[in-house]
Amino acid sequence: AQSVTQLDSQVPVFEEAPVELRCNYSSSVSVYLFWYVQYPNQGLQLLLKYLSGSTLVKGINGFEAEFNKSQTSFHLRKPSVHISDTAEYFCAVTTQGGSEKLVFGKGTKLTVNP
Amino acid sequence: GAGVSQTPSNKVTEKGKYVELRCDPISGHTALYWYRQSLGQGPEFLIYFQGTGAADDSGLPNDRFFAVRPEGSVSTLKIQRTERGDSAVYLCASSLGTGPTDTQYFGPGTRLTVL
Numbered sequence: 739a740q741s742v743t744q745l746d747s748q749v750p751v752f753e754e755a756p757v758e759l760r761c762n763y764s765s766s767v768s769v770y771l772f773w774y775v776q777y778p779n780q781g782l783q784l785l786l787k788y789l790s791g792s793t794l795v796k797g798i799n800g801f802e803a804e805f806n807k808s809q810t811s812f813h814l815r816k817p818s819v820h821i822s823d824t825a826e827y828f829c830a831v832t833t834q835g836g837s838e839k840l841v842f843g844k845g846t847k848l849t850v851n852p
Numbered sequence: 853g854a855g856v857s858q859t860p861s862n863k864v865t866e867k868g869k870y871v872e873l874r875c876d877p878i879s880g881h882t883a884l885y886w887y888r889q890s891l892g893q894g895p896e897f898l899i900y901f902q903g904t905g906a907a908d909d910s911g912l913p914n915d916r917f918f919a920v921r922p923e924g925s926v927s928t929l930k931i932q933r934t935e936r937g938d939s940a941v942y943l944c945a946s947s948l949g950t951g952p953t954d955t956q957y958f959g960p961g962t963r964l965t966v967l
Contacts, residue, residue, distance in 0.1 A: 839900060
């Protein structure tokens, strides 16, 4: 079975600072990787996903993530955050050739302060 | 177009009661998923449908939980003899098809509180 670990439950940063949200996964088979964002009182929204090919994936709102197979990581980064990026971020995996269900981490609450 | 909708947005019930939670997927989406999100946790998979049939129900915690999708569109999650531990936000998602290239679009959720 696969699992996802998000190492930081809360990340406070100042506006315009860079941010990295960490995600590590465990799986005995190859995986697909996702980052979702949940704004207050809204549903989950896909930020980006890694399926194959280039290990650097660009998503919406200036976010990007890098797949590192040897470290089983998929960290999310943004070079300069805005107040509006305040939200909860979830890393998720699904196995190649397996069920389509997503397995999520516990989430990282990003708070951007002025 | 309209996204995934879920009703009710909030449901308060008493221990032992029966509840039904409804999900309206995006029109034309063949796959529909149910997840449960407890406080401080990420969403946890419950069941998914491909068309009318449950393709994977491995996440249902016990036989008090049941879900249907009789016409391949709207789905209802049914919980019998509710317990306080069932309190959570129940999320529904739909996708055009199955497979990693088909993005799962999530609804806003139903917050269930069992007193």
